[in-house]
Amino acid sequence: MTHEEMKHCWETARASGDYHALMQAIPYARTIGMTMEEVDGQLRFTLPFRQSNIGNVLLPALHGGVIGGFLENVAIFTLLASHETRSVPKVVDFSIDYLRSGRPQDLSGRCEIVRQGKRVANVQLMAWQDDPDKPIASARAHFLLA
């Protein structure tokens, strides 16, 4: 996929509010099966449950790496949406605290941009299942923007 095609994919998604094609364009997002939608002007990120995201078959529980990867994408798309057009933010560091095990059900995520400069952004991330007040993981990260 060329830069122009990717840019077009992103612009079409933004204009229509339908991010399905964008998620399909990113192989890792497709592998974990995450979705993105716009509801009342707010971005909503979901990782619908699928068996291939299991990392502990005894509990069972979602793989911690999937929770991290999902949140990293939540940050990337929230940052992309906060500007008109630019290149994909690059992760510099990512620190995640696992608060509860991820049960075999849908996972939600949100990103707060704590500080966005010209070159770097600091974000705070949260992942939860039934109750946003009972997060299963929180993370903070830095991204290079240019």
Next chain:
Amino acid sequence: MAVTNPKMFEQLWRWFMDLPHCKVLGIEYVGAEEGVVELRLPYSEGIVGNPETGVVHGGAVTTLIDTTSGTCIYTLLQEAEAVATLDLRIDYLRPAIPGEDIVCRAECYRLTDQIAFTRAVAYQREREVAHGVGTFMRTKAGNGA
């Protein structure tokens, strides 16, 4: 030095490699010694994060480092038990070269009755791609978290 309990450890790493998410990413066992494990993440289309460049997604590297760090704890244990990741911090040093496998070497450098401390490097040949530092809670069978 060899792992503490080779029979238990072999069952454990096979169990880890069999986990649905490890299988979907294609993570493979490379080797182990006392305190240390190496796992490999083969390059595949499904782990790409940037379709323009083919660079692997940070999330796949996170999963590789988390899995390797968790597995290396078992090289020091006499008996199997559950461990849960408390936190993991990853520094992405440079983008991974598209088309090349990523190997992670993780070491459990301090083990207490309750906590395991780990450090890990993900690399492609001599080129370091990411560093990871983790802490894990030990959960002895029947003890609860």
